[in-house]
Amino acid sequence: MITILSHNITSPLGFTSQENFEAILDGKSALRRNISCFGLPEKVCASLFDRDTIESKVAALDIDSSRYTFFEKIAILSATDAIASAGIDPSSDDVIFIISSTKGNVDYLEFDEYDERCFLSGSAKKIADYFRNPNIPVTVSNACISGLSAQILAERLLISGQYRTAVVIGADTLSKFIISGFQSFMALSATECRPYDKWRNGLNLGEAAATLVFSRLDDNKSANYRWHLASTSSHNDANHISGPSRTGQGAYLVLKDLIKDCDIDDIAFINAHGTSTLYNDEMESIAIHRAGLDKVPVNGLKGFYGHTLGAAGIVETILSTMALDKGLILPTRGYSEPGTSRELNLDSKLRKTNGRTFIKLLSGFGGSNAGVRFIKTLSPDSSDSTEASASQAEKGLKRIDNAAINRDGNDTTGINTRVIDEIIITPTGIKHGDRSEDWNVDSLTELYREKCGNYPKFFKMDNLCKLGFIASEIILSDFPKEEKEKCAVILFNRDGSLNTDRNYMKTICDTTNFFPSPATFVYTLANIVTGEIAIRHKIFGETSFYILDKEEAELQNKIVTSTFLTSSPKMILTGWVEYENCHDYYAHFQLIKPTT
């Protein structure tokens, strides 16, 4: 069982979880209208840190300010507080750092397109090094669901027995790059967002960092109750790279998974995504109704912080646990009139609840959806242990207990896998299974014409997606629909979507020729390659994108194999995919299946 040891929220509303929680109970929002920032031509309504305040916090901790970027500083500030409350030694080799971020230091590309600081893997390493952690940190870059994908990864790595503690840090900062991209999507509201409301007209962006420290159950004996991860799930819509599914398919599948072992009446609330865009909120209402959860209270917290991107899943999980500790359902700030085709159980005021479990739901670009269900259980020595809901709570945890057969072993996954197909593509050749062929093609388009069928959307993709598409096309095209539906896609690389990040930056760096391209911006999310593959092959399983400093066969294998511990894909398409330029690209994909 995976339990929360401690947490922190660092946001414009406060520097501890408690400060943030109190600000919300006081009805405060971090959103401000009419902000001119980052040299953008239009004013925005957003939530931004005061830079000087962050610097003084950094100075107070004796952190060498010149060594770290703003993004890294807020991540370190948040993790420092959470690690101190957890009482763990972050330099121990049984602690793993997991970073959740959509774009990290992407703003540095404006001045130097080869700035090394833009690599998320480098930032992750600097953060882990600050805490003297010896392990390779994993960065989750799964667009807006990153904060939940990171928690799901933590669950798997802890269950598999390799690590005892996971420090999960979510952070994103705003910049010309991020804001102009959302502007090009016409997704931003000029006023404070109104989740699920009839008059909602877009989202607000916000800055935050947040940390959750997770541990295996046996590490937190002092507390009289604990928050456990009861269930986790992730599914792709297989529909569109930016538009949410009209049937809420992925989010519906996630909700069905999360309530499998649980009585619906026990669910205190669903803390949903609620970005306040027309399509997201509508999609969520459909998914919640389809899953039979229409009576369950729903809330959304974007009215307090805006959408904090890679931090959102962590910020909102923490606030949900704190609210439920007090038997409360936090208000949906900005909501007043029902505005979705299926009405949800929403309230703009604080409500009370007796429930002990809640669902946190997110959806994002790339067709990705993720959810987690947490449950509050009493510790065995607590005097309160006779309460009926405790046993109900434990029911949902059995699955995970069964998986973790041996808590002390190095690898308790008990899962064996076999590689059923493998492909490597480079600019000079292809190796598929036992067959190798050399070639000399000028572009991926030529390769596509030679190897793939008729798929006009190919030409709209960025090069990272084109490469991933071709590799997956060769491997998956012969598989029956039923097997592909339940496939998962888990890809890795070093530089995310850096090649496309540079191309997008070119559309915004000149103020006299400022025309941010939405079709380029969408591909600056590295996980879109997993979405393109899911759409092509109608894959409704999990799609995830992780960033590592280099190909790490052992760690990648651990991540992929442990996926079978908490979900049941029929097979996993996994591997490394990176594109620098037409002379320098590399895809190495494997299709694996469990054998036990």
Next chain:
Amino acid sequence: MENLIDKLKSQIIEVLNLEDLTPADIDVDAPLFGEGLGLDSIDALELIVLLEREYGIKLSNPAEGKEIFKSVKSIADYISNH
């Protein structure tokens, strides 16, 4: 008008990466979205950028695009009237 339509067709093919199409393949009255060329919501946003960059016409409400982007002809009409 003829010139504008030809120019528009080439610009649409270029900005929307309709690699396998030539201007002659695009019927001026055929629907651009759904059945016709099968364009999607990101293409619509990219057409809004095209109008602003090449013709100085700014649409602030994406809903306006629905009528304007019906066909190449309707886009040309809109540009001529602005």
